[in-house]
Amino acid sequence: MTKSVDHLISERAKSRVSSHFTSAPSEAPPSGFKPHPKPLLLSYGTPNNGFFPIDSLDINLVHYPFEHQDKKEARGESLKRLAASSSNSASNGKNGKAESYDNSVEVVRHTQDPSIVDLSTGLQYANVEGHKPLLQFTKDFIKRTHNPAHDQWESILTTGASDGLNKACDAVLNPGDVVLIEEFTFLPFVRFSDHAQAIPVPVKIDFSNESNGIDLGYLRELLDNWHDLKPNLPKPKALYTIATGQNPTGYTQTVEFRKQVYELAEKHDFIIIEDDPYGYLTLPKYQHQRPTNDSVKSDVTIDDYIANHLTPSYLELDTTGRVIRVETFSKLFAPGLRLGFIIAHASIIKAIKNYGEVVNRGASGLSQLAVNNVVYGKLGGVDGWIGWILKMRQRYSLRKDLLLHTIYQSEAYKQGLVDVIDPKAGMFVTFKIKFLDARPENEIVAKMKQALWKVINFGVAVVPGSNMAVDSKFSAARSNFFRLCYAPANDDAEIVESGKRLTDAILDFYNNGEKF
Amino acid sequence: MTKSVDHLISERAKSRVSSHFTSAPSEAPPSGFKPHPKPLLLSYGTPNNGFFPIDSLDINLVHYPFEHQDKKEARGESLKRLAASSSNSASNGKNGKAESYDNSVEVVRHTQDPSIVDLSTGLQYANVEGHKPLLQFTKDFIKRTHNPAHDQWESILTTGASDGLNKACDAVLNPGDVVLIEEFTFLPFVRFSDHAQAIPVPVKIDFSNESNGIDLGYLRELLDNWHDLKPNLPKPKALYTIATGQNPTGYTQTVEFRKQVYELAEKHDFIIIEDDPYGYLTLPKYQHQRPTNDSVKSDVTIDDYIANHLTPSYLELDTTGRVIRVETFSKLFAPGLRLGFIIAHASIIKAIKNYGEVVNRGASGLSQLAVNNVVYGKLGGVDGWIGWILKMRQRYSLRKDLLLHTIYQSEAYKQGLVDVIDPKAGMFVTFKIKFLDARPENEIVAKMKQALWKVINFGVAVVPGSNMAVDSKFSAARSNFFRLCYAPANDDAEIVESGKRLTDAILDFYNNGEKF
Structure with a gap:
């Protein structure tokens, strides 16, 4: 049993009430009234589903993330083999579609199945x-x-x-x-x-x-x-x-x-x-x-x-x-x-x-x-x-570990110039620039800007921590990191390449006296 | 050329600004900076589309509203004929689906067509x-x-x-x-x-x-x-x-x-x-x-x-x-x-x-x-x-006219007890109760409640005008109407039946001394 949580709800929220003009009368019906067994509706402004242009939907699924890439590669391979043995390989599939799916969901206009939204x-x-x-x-x-x-x-x-x-x-x-x-x-x-x-x-x-x-x-x-x-x-x-x-x-x-x-x-x-x-x-x-x-x-x-x-x-x-x-x-x-x-x-x-x-x-x-x-x-x-x-x-784990592996193998990491936090969940990694001596807050912010330009110049987009600070002054001393996200990459090779560019950029930043 | 409309925008709206933490740096780049020809992304928290479970979608359309009802009827007819000539009609279609559509749109994962959202x-x-x-x-x-x-x-x-x-x-x-x-x-x-x-x-x-x-x-x-x-x-x-x-x-x-x-x-x-x-x-x-x-x-x-x-x-x-x-x-x-x-x-x-x-x-x-x-x-x-x-x-016109026709043919209309406004657009009809003599506002409101119960009792749902009044007191004298909507009905027969029930209910209301 919980206590009431009413005192935790905002006054704004408490002041709102819900009602709708199509609601049935709230007072008691007159004597002799009985509800009709099969009432018809001239009330709601809801178009009958017969006006909807969509009659059914087929939702075609993959069995696992990136299956379509594997399929594409497999198709590419078989096409190559076909091309080697015959010159008539172009007829394989019209307009690149006409794939047959063994993993589809059909959504129909009407169903009685209570677990389905038709x-x-x-x-x-x-x-x-x-x-x-x-x-x-x-x-x-x-x-x-x-x-x-x-x-x-x-x-x-x-x-x-x-x-x-x-x-x-x-x-x-x-x-x-x-x-x-x-x-x-x-x-x-x-x-x-x-x-x-x-x-x-x-x-x-x-x-x-x-x-x-x-x-x-x-x-x-x-x-x-x-x-x-x-x-x-x-x-x-x-x-x-x-x-x-x-x-x-x-x-x-x-x-x-x-x-x-x-x-x-x-x-x-x-x-x-x-x-x-x-x-x-x-x-x-x-x-x-x-x-x-x-x-x-x-x-x-x-x-x-x-x-x-x-x-x-x-x-x-x-x-x-x-x-x-x-x-x-x-x-x-x-x-x-x-x-x-x-x-x-x-x-x-x-x-x-x-x-x-x-x-x-x-x-x-x-x-x-x-x-x-x-x-x-x-x-x-x-x-x-x-x-x-x-x-x-499973796929995110692989990506995370690939990115970490690339960073751990880098010269910048080996020289102790950067550090990285191994996340237990999610899609983000903190990538720290380990300034080797203590320095004033405003210098950290200025140096991180220089480092960011270097990283962009080397061809990686990252988010500087300071961009995500509620109060950038309050957090200046702890702003020496970039947020890395391994979710958007197209494939594993891109992740490895991103990690290389990033660590190369930071090494270059240090070699250039912590400047662009 | 329009004038500025700034004075018409609310202060609340003016005070909002748009920005995002993944934006590129706003200051000028350092000298020597040049954008990378093929930057990779470790920035955005956007999952690559390879993580999406849907690989393609088929959207199957009707050619005109309610085509599915016509098809169903046609199928019903042909099934009946089949049943008359053969006992083996049940194999026609598995699970009621497997309809073949000549009017489908396929949505694929990737396309270069700029008019399509893949x-x-x-x-x-x-x-x-x-x-x-x-x-x-x-x-x-x-x-x-x-x-x-x-x-x-x-x-x-x-x-x-x-x-x-x-x-x-x-x-x-x-x-x-x-x-x-x-x-x-x-x-x-x-x-x-x-x-x-x-x-x-x-x-x-x-x-x-x-x-x-x-x-x-x-x-x-x-x-x-x-x-x-x-x-x-x-x-x-x-x-x-x-x-x-x-x-x-x-x-x-x-x-x-x-x-x-x-x-x-x-x-x-x-x-x-x-x-x-x-x-x-x-x-x-x-x-x-x-x-x-x-x-x-x-x-x-x-x-x-x-x-x-x-x-x-x-x-x-x-x-x-x-x-x-x-x-x-x-x-x-x-x-x-x-x-x-x-x-x-x-x-x-x-x-x-x-x-x-x-x-x-x-x-x-x-x-x-x-x-x-x-x-x-x-x-x-x-x-x-x-x-x-x-x-x-075209379909809405037919529905509107069917409803009006039913009302115009009714005893209540012929006796001048009700009136209806022929709309030039949309899905709503004003159905007026024409109280035959002038009466005080509060009596109109009370009588309309009695009429509503009668209508519900006869098996039609309608929306009383007073439910949609910004200020029901201000509008009491003009509240002697129901809103009728011909959009939700399942078919034409329901519209005719609704109109009959409605006008019968109002006739009964009058015959009972303007009471339930």
Whole structure:
């Protein structure tokens, strides 16, 4: 049993009510009234599905990430062989298409299967919360992976993590409220807290290699002495944290660490907004050798993955209902879906729903049916979906290790000029420039700019840490890093080449007296 | 040349800036810097499209609305014939699927065709504004149908009309600003103006049969004597109008009427927010006979449709850049796409874009690619899309006329107890209860509730006008109507049956002394 969390909901959110002009009369019917057994509708402005131009959809899937590249290579090989033995190889396939798929999902206009969203439903107006089977999927998935410690939680779909974070801010932050944020973070969050007219306060990150991200000593000190340290600010209403594979640093908080943060949240009565866009991509530790596809091949079972690889969410510690977990399908399925979900206390979800009726009328039904019907129509539900995640995770592991291997082999690393943090999850690596002597903050910032130009000149795009600082002055002394992301590369060769260019650039930067 | 519209943009919108942490350095590069010819990306957190599980999509279309019903009937017939001549008819089609489509669009992972949104683009992160070809389509479509009178207009995609309206409110309404609204309206708009902390003021509707909707004399009087009539309110900042096939009344403003309203907007310096979700569904006048599929068959050419059937938008009169036109694909393609667009002055579109970066990160790419690739890959672009609209329009005309015919043939109509307004566009009909003598306002409201229960009891759902009143007290005297919508019915027979039940219910209501 949780306490009420009403005092944690913003006044703005509390003031909204939900109603619709097509609702049935609210007063009691007159005597003698009985509902008609088969009422007809002249009420809703919903076009009948017969007006929809799409009659059915075939969604053709790959069995594993990058299968299409393997197929292309295989086709290329067989074409080459054909070309060697015959001159008539061009007729193979019309317009490069006409591929036959053994792994398709057909979406029809009407079906009675309750686990499927058909076109007559998916293309129609729908609840802001989301279509039933997909909403149920998000709950079943959370129960399987991060079962909440209280039982008053609910789920709602969003149009992605950004939408989820903006809605979380709206639900809990009053104008003038303070929100604590990891000092380097997914910076658009500040846009959302600004929109709620809240005040962002950065929390130091511990940059040691065995760090959990947040500098816990700093956070405790700050909270316990808030009125002395921040005399003009109210005590924090919320903490925003990317607790697994933090963006940009890649750090992951252990469960023991989370328990201590959660204790602080209880003691000081603040909300935890847990953003977890890629935490399911857990990554084994680098093995000190050049990785191959085989060396990171997953022999992890789903149960083993959940029990021993996945870091528990704050939800699993949350007895009060003060955790808002923001998820997205962007990294595990595709960003263009604009689809995600939020798990939180039912009162908070209700506030988010009422806001959703203002700022967007729910996620695309087409996106919803694509995910839902792939998951239920092909992968086989929650565990099938986790199976897909394990394949993603395997590929990301390989990429991470390839990038780390390239850096570890570099001259710059061997000379101790750079360091790198091996992430336990996600898609980001902190790449530190290890200035060999202490120096003033403003010099670090200036040198990092020179280093960035060098890196760009050598042909790699990276994100300087300072670009992601909530308060670049506050964080200047800890800005000596670039965020590296191994997600966008087209293939493994690009990752290796990127790592080489990057470390060559930094070596050149040092050889040139820490200048461009 | 338009004047600047900056004074019409809200302070809230002006205060927002757009920036992203992955942007390149803004300062000048150091001397000796040259951009790399083939830079690699370790920057963006965008998963490579090789991580997307969908490899291709087949979108199977109908040639005209409700074709699937005709096909089903035809299949039913041929199955019956088969059953009569043979006992082996069940093998015809496996699981009811395996239909062969001659009207499909294939969406592949990669294409070089600039008019197509492929999967590697459509499933990826994208600009808030929308994918290029679809954004270009919205502009070409507007140029063809409602060419704006000034040349500083732009387009931006939305997640549907509601999102568009909320964004329009955010862009122009400051807290305390007044927005004029047709007294009966799409009521969620008030939620959006509330969200902008604006003050809604209803404008009387003229309920005569040849009305243009808004009571122009009332509006002019109100504006010219604003400070006397509304001493505590600032002059209006905006007018919200559904000018074609108004919701709920069905009225359409003629172009001459719009010119007079636009003159008032110029004189009193307010914005016109033109909401037009179904105005393309222009409807011929009822022909005083039972309509058949043939009698409303469209022999209208696209040029004729645009020149003589489509009512000009306020955009076409707008020399100042004060018109915000909100469109949606919900009624013409499908609501579940959550896809629409806004046409307005470039400064207003920029404000809307900055807001879009807060409240949702653009429309679903899957929805965008579905519409774009159907339009460009199958229908043949703008005129092909208008061709589809003409087919929709033909079907809606038939439905409208069937409903009107049923009402005109009813005993209640013949006895002069009810009246109905023949709409020139859209999907709504005003169904008036003609109380035969004058009566106090509160009695009208009470009687309409009794009539509603009767209608529900007879098995039809309708929307009472009072449910859609901005201020139900202000509009009580004009609340003696139901909104009828012929869009949701499954077939023509349902429309006829609904009309019968409705008119029978009202006859019974009168026969029972205007009581349930």
